[in-house]
Amino acid sequence: MGYGGTFEQWCKYQRDARSRALKHSRRRIDPTEPITTWKEIDSLEGKNVQAMVAILNTPGCTWARGIGCLMCGYTNDVHVQELTTDQLKLQIEVVAGRSAGMKIIKLFDSGSFLDPNEAGSEPWSALEPLAELEELGLVIIESRPNFMDKGSLLKCKEALGDIKLDVAIGLESASETILYGCINKGFTFEDYKKAAETAKEVGVGVKTYLLLKPPFVTEWGAVEDCSRSVDLLLDTGLTQTISINPVNVQNFTAVEALYERGAYRSPWLWSVLEVLRRNADKANEKGVRLMSSPTAGGKTRGAHNCGTCDLKLLEIIEVYSLDNDPGLLDVPDCGCKGEWDMLMQLRDRAWE
Ligand code: SF4
Numbered sequence: 001m002g003y004g005g006t007f008e009q010w011c012k013y014q015r016d017a018r019s020r021a022l023k024h025s026r027r028r029i030d031p032t033e034p035i036t037t038w039k040e041i042d043s044l045e046g047k048n049v050q051a052m053v054a055i056l057n058t059p060g061c062t063w064a065r066g067i068g069c070l071m072c073g074y075t076n077d078v079h080v081q082e083l084t085t086d087q088l089k090l091q092i093e094v095v096a097g098r099s100a101g102m103k104i105i106k107l108f109d110s111g112s113f114l115d116p117n118e119a120g121s122e123p124w125s126a127l128e129p130l131a132e133l134e135e136l137g138l139v140i141i142e143s144r145p146n147f148m149d150k151g152s153l154l155k156c157k158e159a160l161g162d163i164k165l166d167v168a169i170g171l172e173s174a175s176e177t178i179l180y181g182c183i184n185k186g187f188t189f190e191d192y193k194k195a196a197e198t199a200k201e202v203g204v205g206v207k208t209y210l211l212l213k214p215p216f217v218t219e220w221g222a223v224e225d226c227s228r229s230v231d232l233l234l235d236t237g238l239t240q241t242i243s244i245n246p247v248n249v250q251n252f253t254a255v256e257a258l259y260e261r262g263a264y265r266s267p268w269l270w271s272v273l274e275v276l277r278r279n280a281d282k283a284n285e286k287g288v289r290l291m292s293s294p295t296a297g298g299k300t301r302g303a304h305n306c307g308t309c310d311l312k313l314l315e316i317i318e319v320y321s322l323d324n325d326p327g328l329l330d331v332p333d334c335g336c337k338g339e340w341d342m343l344m345q346l347r348d349r350a351w352e
């Protein structure tokens with residue numbers, strides 16, 4: 001297929017790529033061990049703290065088992081075919097054992113923690129081992145909006161006791177055109193708002209991921225869509241954190257096929273900076289943390305510039321994401337900025 005394929009053809013490509021990914025997957029079948037864990041610095045209530053990140057070993061996103069989002073290769077990391085809640089709980093016990101002194105624990109499961117198809121109908125009970133951790137202040141899980149009903153959220157809260165819970169939702173964009181015509185997201189901005197309102201009602205926080213540069217949009221269109229999405233999100237008052245996630249080209253995805261055909265370039269770091277810069281003041285006014293932590297930043301498959309200024313920009317983005325000081329975003333130019341400026345003249349309207 002050339003790069004002029006229809007959206008339906010690219011969806012079919014993504015579905016077939018998933019089958020190829022499963023054949024290449026290095027299966028780790030022990031369902032009682034997380035795939036990996038690591039520590040990093042994050043921000044909690046304005047202070048920089050230690051956070052534990054765990055990639056759980058689950059069957060992964062149900063949506064991705066159909067077709068999934070066109071940039072998503074997260075389920076490439078999925079190893080078990082089935083998982084019980086008890087097995088998930090054993091994985092989280094391992095995470096708890098590695099989390100002494102951690103203030104934040106992020107549980108990533110390449111899908112939706114609350115999806116009953118991933119780890120049984122009562123996944124909240126798997127969170128119980130974390131309630132023992134005295135210094136822990138926040139647990140973050142991820143979910144698509146349709147699994148965020150009041151009952152499930154309340155049970156998660158109950159399992160965690162006094163520890164705060166945030167649910168991270170991969171909204172990606174507030175534009176229905178982008179959600180349906182570029183990503184194949186399978187839910188709407190309205191669905192997101194309904195779920196975020198439910199979370200607010202029961203005292204659960206929301207972190208929102210926005211995708212920078214989905215396939216089939218120009219650099220300019222990507223910046224416009226992402227900035228406009230941040231602005232609309234800030235107006236909802238439903239999210240405490242907005243994370244700008246620039247696309248990184250993942251294996252066995254439609255985006256990878258476009259990239260290999262020369263029809264996709266992951267976003268410039270200038271674009272990440274531009275989205276942050278346009279929205280920094282409003283985010284501060286609304287008390288929302290705006291951040292970005294570009295996966296594979298500076299590499300060809302991740303958000304990157306010319307190679308000379310990448311590290312500097314990544315450092316600025318990292319520090320801004322912790323401190324949210326807009327003054328940090330005024331950076332000196334680099335020779336490559338002219339090329340980015342030229343690309344920003346190529347205007348499309350796909351995102352409207
Ligand atoms: S981006 Fe999220 S919702 Fe979409 S296929 Fe991947 S894991 Fe599923």
Ligand SMILES: [Zn+2]
Pocket residue numbers: 305306307308309310334335336337
């Ligand atoms: Zn440069």
